[in-house]
Amino acid sequence: MKLFNSMTRQKEEFVPITPGEVKIYSCGPTVYNFFHIGNARPFIVFDVLRRYFEYSGYNVKFVQNFTDVDDKVINKANEEGVSFEEIANRYIKEYFTDAKGLGIREATVHPKATENIDAIIEIVQTLVDKGYAYAVDGDVYYRARKFEGYGKLSKQPLEELEAGARIGVDERKEDPMDFALWKSAKPGEPYWESPWGNGRPGWHIECSAMANRYLGKSIDIHSGGVDLTFPHHENEIAQSEAANGCTFANYWLHNAFLNIDNHKMSKSAGNFFTVRDAAAVYGYEPIRFFMLAAHYRSPLNYSRESLEQASAALERMYTAKDRIKFLMENGADGNLTERETAALSELDAFEAKFRAAMDDDLNTADAISVIFEMIRLVNSELDGAPTRAFASRAAEKLFALTDVLGLIQSEEDDTLTAEVEELIAARQAARKEKNFAEADRIRDLLKEKGIILEDTPQGVKWKKA
Numbered sequence: 001m002k003l004f005n006s007m008t009r010q011k012e013e014f015v016p017i018t019p020g021e022v023k024i025y026s027c028g029p030t031v032y033n034f035f036h037i038g039n040a041r042p043f044i045v046f047d048v049l050r051r052y053f054e055y056s057g058y059n060v061k062f063v064q065n066f067t068d069v070d071d072k073v074i075n076k077a078n079e080e081g082v083s084f085e086e087i088a089n090r091y092i093k094e095y096f097t098d099a100k101g102l103g104i105r106e107a108t109v110h111p112k113a114t115e116n117i118d119a120i121i122e123i124v125q126t127l128v129d130k131g132y133a134y135a136v137d138g139d140v141y142y143r144a145r146k147f148e149g150y151g152k153l154s155k156q157p158l159e160e161l162e163a164g165a166r167i168g169v170d171e172r173k174e175d176p177m178d179f180a181l182w183k184s185a186k187p188g189e190p191y192w193e194s195p196w197g198n199g200r201p202g203w204h205i206e207c208s209a210m211a212n213r214y215l216g217k218s219i220d221i222h223s224g225g226v227d228l229t230f231p232h233h234e235n236e237i238a239q240s241e242a243a244n245g246c247t248f249a250n251y252w253l254h255n256a257f258l259n260i261d262n263h264k265m266s267k268s269a270g271n272f273f274t275v276r277d278a279a280a281v282y283g284y285e286p287i288r289f290f291m292l293a294a295h296y297r298s299p300l301n302y303s304r305e306s307l308e309q310a311s312a313a314l315e316r317m318y319t320a321k322d323r324i325k326f327l328m329e330n331g332a333d334g335n336l337t338e339r340e341t342a343a344l345s346e347l348d349a350f351e352a353k354f355r356a357a358m359d360d361d362l363n364t365a366d367a368i369s370v371i372f373e374m375i376r377l378v379n380s381e382l383d384g385a386p387t388r389a390f391a392s393r394a395a396e397k398l399f400a401l402t403d404v405l406g407l408i409q410s411e412e413d414d415t416l417t418a419e420v421e422e423l424i425a426a427r428q429a430a431r432k433e434k435n436f437a438e439a440d441r442i443r444d445l446l447k448e449k450g451i452i453l454e455d456t457p458q459g460v461k462w463k464k465a
Contacts (some may be wrong), residue, residue: 001013001014001056001358001359002014002359002360002361003251003361003362003370004253004255004297004361004368005250005251005252005253006153006229006252006253006254007152007153007251007252009155011360011361012251014109014220014251016058016220017219017220017250017251018220019086020057020058020059021058021059021060021061021245022053022058022060022061022169022220022221023061023063023165023219023220023221023222023319024046024050024058024060024061024062024063024219024220024221024222025063025064025065025206025207025210025211025215025221025222025223026042026046026062026063026064026072026222026223026224027042027064027065027171027223027225027228027232028064028066028067028107029066029067029091029095029223030067030070030072031066031067031068031073031087031088031090031091031092031095032070032072032073032075032087032088032091033076033091033274034091034098034271034274034275034276034314035095035098035274035275035276036093036265036273036275037258037260037265037273037274037275037277037278037287037302038225038257038258038265039225039275040098040102040287040291041225041226041255041296041300042152042223042224042255042287042290043099043102043104043259044102044103044104044287044291044292044406045223045291045292045296045362046223046253046255046293046365047103047105047406048362048405048406049223049244049253049362049403050062050105050222051105051403051404051406052358052362052404054206055209055299055400056168057403058414060108060217061109061230062107063077063107063108063110063111063211063214064107064109064110064111065110065111065112065113065206065207065210065216065411065435066088066092066111066113066201067203068084068088068089068093068111068113068114069084069088069090069110069113069190070113070203070374073087073088074189074190075410077248078188078368079361083159084190084282086387087386088112088114088123089123092112094276097111098274098275098276098284100376101275101279101284101409101459102275102284102285102287102288103284103288103407103409104406105287105406111210111213111214111421113201113206113210116206116209116210116213117192117201119209119210119212119213120182120201120205120206120209120283121182121195121238121436122209123207123208123209123212124140124181124182124194124201124203125195125426126243127142127181127239127242127243128140129164130149130242130243131143131146131402132146132238132242132243133181135173135182135196136172136199137172137184138182138184138185138196138197138199139172139180139182139183139184139196139199140180140181140182140196141173141174141178141179141180141235142178142179142180142181142235142238143178144158144175144177144179144238145158145175145177147238147241147242149241150234150238151234152235152237153229153230153233153237153353154229154230154234155250156230158177161177161230161231161234162176168253169271169419172226174191175343178342179204179231179235180202181201181202181204181239182196182199182200182202182205183199183200183201183202184196184197184198184199185197185198185199185200187464192292199209204231204232204236204239204352206234206357207232207236208236208239208240208243208248210242211236211248212240212243212366217240217244217246218244218246218247218248218249218250219248219249219250220249220250220251221249221250221251221252221253222236222248222249222252222253223252223253223254224253224254224255224256225254225257226254226256226257226442227257229254233252233322236248237249239423253296254297255297256297256298256299256300257299258299258300258301258302258400259300259301259302259449260272260300260301260303261301261302261303262301262303274291275287276352277309281307282308282310282311282317283311283313285407285408285409285410286307286310286311286314287307287310288315288407289310289313289368290302290306290307290309290310292364292365292368292407293310293365293368293403294312294365295343295361295362295363295364295365296362296364297361311371311403313368313389316372316375316408317371317372317375317402317407317408318408318410320375320378320379321399321408322463323382324378324382324391324394324395324398325391325395327382327386327388327389327391328388328391328392328395330388330456331385331386331387331388331389331390331391332385332387332388333387333388334387334389335387335389336387336389336390336393337387339381339387339389340381340386340387340390343377343378343381343390343394344390344393344394344397346377347374347377347378347397347398349395350374350377351397351400352400353369353370353373354370354371354401354404357369357370358404361424364405367401367404367405368405370401371398371402371405371407374397374398374401375398377385378394378398380463383395385457405450420446420449420451423442423445423446424446424451424453424460426442426448427442427443427446427453427460428460430442430444450464451463451464452464
């Protein structure tokens with residue numbers, strides 16, 4: 001498998017630190033609100049990366065943090081007159097609701113910053129002891145210029161980074177580019193005891209501490225949105241490598257920006273909205289499909305039309321899934337026919353094509369195209385008189401790949417009320433007696449009740465509208 005490493009700006013063969021294992025740290029949300037549609041892209045993309053590694057036989061340890069103490073969390077708490085813990089816990093819960101809707105699996109570990117204060121203090125103290133950090137009036141700052149590799153991820157010298165950065169003015173800092181590792185407590189803010197006085201961690205240091213605690217000093221992959229490259233990921237590298245004396249992450253993966261109707265998403269432009277907002281209109285799964293229909297490093301434009309297209313594509317996938325499941329129970333008896341055996345061989349070739357796409361820097365767009373090729377082939381076989389054996393084997397091959405992408409995972413409620421079952425049986429009896437007027441009447445009645453019937457050579461098939 002080759003991945004585009006943001007550190008080297010090229011595709012590289014993925015070689016894990018430990019054979020058969022993959023350690024991934026992926027930046028999670030700051031929990032002060034529902035996460036927005038742009039946040040969904042890295043959450044979905046790197047969920048697929050994790051799924052594909054697991055499909056390929058790796059043991060994956062996937063860590064995604066929650067920033068549960070931060071200026072935004074504190075400000076939200078002050079606005080509502082509640083504790084910061086109440087805000088954080090509320091939106092962690094809401095995160096899991098939306099993540100589940102989007103088909104995002106829970107991480108191996110979801111650490112919170114507030115649960116790792118000891119680890120944060122420990123790494124800050126190490127940086128102070130090594131001369132990479134200094135304390136001023138209860139704050140602790142990192143000496144950016146002391147770390148020789150600063151800027152190696154952004155590929156810009158420190159002077160250019162300084163010119164383009166939003167630097168907080170603080171005359172106590174030795175250099176404008178120095179950044180906070182520990183912030184002294186302000187009146188009314190949450191705080192923890194530390195060697196430098198009461199305070200709370202800076203944003204960047206929490207990820208260094210938690211990656212170190214849950215994955216070790218060196219990890220295979222660090223991922224996140226391209227907007228995190230500088231300063232967040234650049235600062236993580238400086239902190240971690242200065243403290244530990246070794247490479248922090250071997251591969252850096254970043255997804256491109258998401259635009260809204262060809263414009264950058266922003267609250268001032270009035271085009272800023274949450275996943276919860278979008279899901280209320282389109283449902284969750286079309287959002288996931290839309291995010292995967294383009295390569296993760298390509299800019300993506302969100303629009304009503306794109307979500308409607310995603311919904312239509314998913315409908316085709318679900319139609320194929322329903323047909324296969326129906327024929328797994330109602331197909332012909334007997335062994336595979338010669339034609340079916342040949343078709344299954346073609347599906348094996350498609351699986352290889354799918355893997356080639358995913359091995360090429362997680363090309364989910366091409367992988368989805370392969371799935372639709374598989375569906376066309378399967379449908380052509382299902383149009384005949386397929387055996388149950390073929391339907392079962394086809395389902396096994398096709399659904400293994402859609403599971404990698406986290407698509408068509410929803411299951412229809414296959415229960416019917418006694419009244420509906422009686423109506424279906426009555427219609428079948430009417431058809432047998434060639435009373436087609438009565439059969440049509442019952443069919444229309446069932447349609448009004450949200451039950452769509454389809455007559456097939458294998459028997460009547462129904463679905464809920």
